[in-house]
Amino acid sequence: MKKISIKPLAAAFAVCALALFNQAAVAQDATLKIDEPWVRATVPNQHATGVFMRLTSSAAGRLVAVESDAAKHVEVHEMAMQDNVMKMRQVPGIDLPAGQAVELKPGGYHVMLIDLARQITPGDHIALTLVVEDAKQQQRRVPVDAIARPLNASAAPAADHAHKK
Template sequence: MNKISIKPLAAVFALALAGFSHSVLAQDAGLSVQDAWVRATVPNQHATGVFMRLTSAAPGRLVAVESQAAKHVEVHEMAMQDNVMKMRQVPGIDLPAGQAVELKPGGYHVMLIDLAGQIAPGDHVQLTLVVEDASRQQRRVPVDAVARPLNAAAAPAAGHGHGH
């Protein structure tokens, strides 16, 4: 008699549940990605921000993000410089083991620049996070970010859609 392995079924079940909470758990990379969202845009807007909470099982670093939604995708930080809040590109974001790192408005975030088109509330934007571990091995983690209205703050949007 053939035995059915529970692990693949548990992984499928976990991913199915993740769709209900807008969270993705990427077990293979040891990275938990929660509450990924992108700010919706208006017509002819050329850039927007992407936000999420990252928790790495082992020390790592977010070194890049890729997406077909924009010509350029950059990791940015908002910081005070000469008493002025400025946005600047950073080479990466450290991910300490077991500590949640927030990518949020006014802090670290991902910028989608030269957008392929308008992003409407409820749209799903596919991203790939490039995470480097302590031995500089890179892993690619797919993320589905759901667009929230322009006036959205960091709080989750009411209701939710279905993942693709």
């Protein structure tokens, strides 16, 4: 009679379980649509830059934090008029109403990368993690890959990043 080792069976089971877990994690993140994530490139010795994107959540939620290894500090900010002067300030979060696009753009809500780890050049990929809280205050982490655009980039997508249908 042949001996059957249980180790290969256990390993196969673990691989299947991990695959199912990863599919569940992707399905959970499907509730947040992220369009055109980009970061403004920097010049040598520049210590901070902005990150921009459009977020559409299928369920009401709130962006409560952003994390990245590209900077020592990552903050959610808004630009607003105060005493006829445009000022930037940190905010504790941004509401994400169900089904409504929320723009993170120059001159409005955005993410600040402060104390950059290195210069960011056009075309660089910057890894971010959005921390989104749902109505039950359950948090989930959503990975984002933001592409660096030149310093003079506007909120419109770069010509080579246009989407074709």
